[in-house]
Amino acid sequence: MTESRFHFSEEKPLRWGVIGCGSVTEKKSVPAYKDTLGFRVDMVMRRNTEKAEDYAKRHNIPKWTTNADEVINNPNIDAIYIATPPDTHKLYALKVAQVGKPCCIEKPMAPTYEDSLAIYKAFQAKNISLFVAYYRRSLPRFLKIKQWLDKGLIGEVRHIHWQKTKPPNEVDLSKKYNWRTDATIARGGYFDDLASHGLDLFAFLLGDIVDANGFGTNQLGLYSAFDAVTANWMHEGGVTGTGSWNFGTHHRSDKVEILGSEGSIRFAILDEAPIELENASGHQTLEIPHPEHIQEFHVENIKNHLLDKAVHPSTGKTGLNTNWVMEKILGTV
Known part of the structure; x- marks a missing residue:
């Protein structure tokens, strides 16, 4: 620096x-x-x-x-x-x-x-x-997961999977305008808004995503953007990933699982949920609450970066890679 x-x-x-x-x-x-x-x-x-x-x-x-x-x-x-x-x-x-x-x-x-x-x-x-x-790259909850991975507590990481579903909300059903589901602003709809958080975090935890593919569709016809997306990807080093995001199901779910050669880690990206570690030593569950103002640590890291005390984990370079991954999944690059 x-x-x-x-x-x-x-x-x-x-x-x-x-x-x-x-x-x-x-x-x-x-x-x-x-x-x-x-x-x-x-x-x-x-x-x-x-x-x-x-x-x-x-x-x-x-x-x-x-x-x-x-x-x-x-x-x-x-x-x-x-x-x-x-x-x-x-x-x-x-x-x-x-x-x-x-x-x-x-x-x-x-x-x-x-x-x-x-x-x-x-x-x-x-x-x-x-x-x-x-x-999320700056939140203690996800930094603990990174610590588990860096310590090798689940051995060699093999695969990550995320399932995110939710029913259509009142705005969706009423067909009122919502920029988040306007294909001219967000072609992937809620995928652009919500999945970007997880895909970006996965790159932080497991290394950059170097290839990705997938497809999106509109199953409900409530708005112009996609309401269902599925994807496959690969991180540098060979860890594979899969994801499914559907915004027309009967229930809400937010489940991530990282599979390793000696254990697994389970957590949620968007929901308030504990993080879980399972390996030969047993099963550990931790509740790590988010701060009242969820960008607190992100903003503190901006300050430290500008003062040359540390490098911020979420920069233009990392954000650019996340956009590339999302477009690879949607088939636009």
Whole structure:
């Protein structure tokens, strides 16, 4: 690591601007930025005037706007967090890269690998820090699983499988507009929104995914995006993986199992569930709760990265690989 050009503290914090103030920012992310020592949130943007002003007042943020350019170009804003739907990530990210500010982008990085690559190259060309909000790489629950794997507690890892299912929700059944199931924004539907978390985490736990394939279909006809996806993939080193995501079943499930030569590990990606280790020593179950603001450790790691104290586990490079994997599964690259 080289010496960082960022020097911030409680007395002179790094000032963040937020583009997009939807539900993900209410509890999961923005409070984490506000609570991180040395960080503060000074400005937010939302296209709706009343909602932007209300958000700023509720979160005690001094400035708000309906114009993203006012956040990006503000000389009193040091870094940008992009929390809009994925179809505008590239538009805003390229502008942030142009002005040379560190940036964190909500996941997925963009709707397509091509757009993600353009974002990655823009920040790489200027040697600016780029993060993607795959915060599970920083959560204690999943770091414990990585520790089990690194210690070889299930021997040589052979295979990983994830089954994620849920029934259609009221919005789906009413056919009301939802950008998460609009094929022009998220071709894979909930797969893009939810499976990206798991596939990204699997690369963190088991090494990069180097090949993948699969197919998607729309079984229910409730929206334009896929509602069922299946996949096969391979990690560097030869570990194989399979996954099935179906959003029209009668029940909800979220089950991951890692199979090794001497044991197995079971856990959930999205649900609150214990992690389980089974090997020759017996069966161990651990409850490791998430923090109140789930991006807390992710944001703390951004701070440590910018101070050159550590390398963040979720960067533009890792986020780009996750987009590539998802498009390989959907057959678009």
